[in-house]
Amino acid sequence: MTEIPQKWDETFxxxxxxxxxxxxxxxxxxxxxxxxxxxxxxxxxxxxSFTRMAGWVNQAGTELQKKMGIEDSPEIMYRDFVEVCxxxxxxxxxxxKNYCKKTQEIYPFLEQYGAKCLGIxxxxxxxxxxGHIYSGVETxxxxxxxxxxxxxxxxxxxxxxDLYRDPATGRFVGLKVRVRRGEYLNFRAKKAIxxxxxxxxxxxxxxxxxxxxxxxxxCCPEARGHTGEIIKVLTRMGIPIRYPGTHIYASVPLxxxxxxxxxxxxxxWWAGAIxxxxxxxxxxxxxxxxxxxxxxxxxxxxxxxxxxxxxxxLYDIIVRDVPQIDWKYxxxxxxxxxxxxAEQMGVPADNLIKEVNEYNEDIKKYxxxxxxxxxxxxxxxxxxxxxxxxxxxxxxGISGLTSTRGGVMIxxxxxxxxxxxxxxxxxxxVGELATGGLFRDGNYICGTHTGFAISYGFIVGEIVAxxx
Amino acid sequence: MPVIVDREKxxxxxxxxxxxxxxxxxxxxxxxxxCIAEVxxxxxxxxxxxxxxxxxxxxxxxx
Numbered sequence: 001m002t003e004i005p006q007k008w009d010e011t012f013x014x015x016x017x018x019x020x021x022x023x024x025x026x027x028x029x030x031x032x033x034x035x036x037x038x039x040x041x042x043x044x045x046x047x048x049s050f051t052r053m054a055g056w057v058n059q060a061g062t063e064l065q066k067k068m069g070i071e072d073s074p075e076i077m078y079r080d081f082v083e084v085c086x087x088x089x090x091x092x093x094x095x096x097k098n099y100c101k102k103t104q105e106i107y108p109f110l111e112q113y114g115a116k117c118l119g120i121x122x123x124x125x126x127x128x129x130x131g132h133i134y135s136g137v138e139t140x141x142x143x144x145x146x147x148x149x150x151x152x153x154x155x156x157x158x159x160x161x162d163l164y165r166d167p168a169t170g171r172f173v174g175l176k177v178r179v180r181r182g183e184y185l186n187f188r189a190k191k192a193i194x195x196x197x198x199x200x201x202x203x204x205x206x207x208x209x210x211x212x213x214x215x216x217x218x219c220c221p222e223a224r225g226h227t228g229e230i231i232k233v234l235t236r237m238g239i240p241i242r243y244p245g246t247h248i249y250a251s252v253p254l255x256x257x258x259x260x261x262x263x264x265x266x267x268x269w270w271a272g273a274i275x276x277x278x279x280x281x282x283x284x285x286x287x288x289x290x291x292x293x294x295x296x297x298x299x300x301x302x303x304x305x306x307x308x309x310x311x312x313x314l315y316d317i318i319v320r321d322v323p324q325i326d327w328k329y330x331x332x333x334x335x336x337x338x339x340x341x342a343e344q345m346g347v348p349a350d351n352l353i354k355e356v357n358e359y360n361e362d363i364k365k366y367x368x369x370x371x372x373x374x375x376x377x378x379x380x381x382x383x384x385x386x387x388x389x390x391x392x393x394x395x396x397g398i399s400g401l402t403s404t405r406g407g408v409m410i411x412x413x414x415x416x417x418x419x420x421x422x423x424x425x426x427x428x429x430v431g432e433l434a435t436g437g438l439f440r441d442g443n444y445i446c447g448t449h450t451g452f453a454i455s456y457g458f459i460v461g462e463i464v465a466x467x468x
Numbered sequence: 469m470p471v472i473v474d475r476e477k478x479x480x481x482x483x484x485x486x487x488x489x490x491x492x493x494x495x496x497x498x499x500x501x502x503c504i505a506e507v508x509x510x511x512x513x514x515x516x517x518x519x520x521x522x523x524x525x526x527x528x529x530x531x
Contacts, residue, residue, distance in 0.1 A: 043495045045503060047501070157495075217523070218523070226482075
């Protein structure tokens, strides 16, 4: 254990590690509740994974849902979560309840600070449409503005490299911060430290440690500044990190030709396109409710490559109804016949034509495809449509790492738990780092991390400031 | 000779920053809320680890 320094350079009531989409709301609510708060961020700007998300924040019972005639409530959301994600016992279900309840407040809050909601989608795993669509950067801007306006100190280029723990009481009392090369400061936290530092995906050594060599060779679209320093320190201190390994999922293919972090091809297949591999053959029901199943299937195809194939009808629908897709990040293949398209994609034309024809016939004749049983275009909750109006399009995708489904375990107050499920004094966690055990087997409702990050940020910030 | 980061290809995944043994690569703000990697030439000892790890082929040796 690192010895506690004789002299502290800075002292605050609450220190938050990470200026992202859980750290900033935590800072906001802690300052509102009267605490003196500092946020430490290793990057030169606020840097949530939000800036690269597919675009949904799950919220239940918002004004917008009511306006659109969607009946939803935190109770239904809670039921969905438990059914789909099946949190492993000893996860405290109060955490999930609190999260579901708090999501209602996100929508008006973001609206107030200038992040517009662009619509609502049904997301994989949810029983009704509650994926509120946002631009990641706009959301981060809004949260940043909110924290700044109430007067939270936000220090950039401050990288936390170690935590100090009082050996006598076991309490976390401060942390060591690298300001620049060879220059370190010691920050003391009078009340508590809130960790909002995300997971491990920006650190290849940890991806390798918890994932596999196959994961190391993939792109990494969603993490932002998740270098895993905190996870390393916690591991050294004996704080358990739950399931970081099996939960490094390669679930979101990106456009192979641009590899842009925002070229999520899942948005296209959920809007109604079909997925084929490099042999031109479909391999899964694209609307499978368990999101990781499809992601894993794409990852397991030869070379981790998958194509989404669609036509002009769907292209128009996407332009109209999937606002988070920006075509400048994609480089789709385009051709007037499927044969030419297959040539451009480099897949056997016979296979592709056969697959598409079979799919079209089934959809028209039976209303579902007989090969895998697809019935719907998931995002809009509408019947699947045939792929027949030229020109045809295809986007080549290569699987990428997205978010992790593991981390430390927290109780309903956000306190980090040790191996005996006892809260560690002075240490709290929110955001992606705090999702340990919430998603058993990686089962996951799209848009959960995002809503969880913001809502639990609010909750924990307030609790710590009031009681800490 | 130190290495150089291609500002167009770099997506800011941060792998080079974590693997650099010499703390010679840091985040730099490319545009608001978007960071990429930046090499500090005086600390770079040309070990080539960052080039090995970069999945976007965004780091090159200066020749």
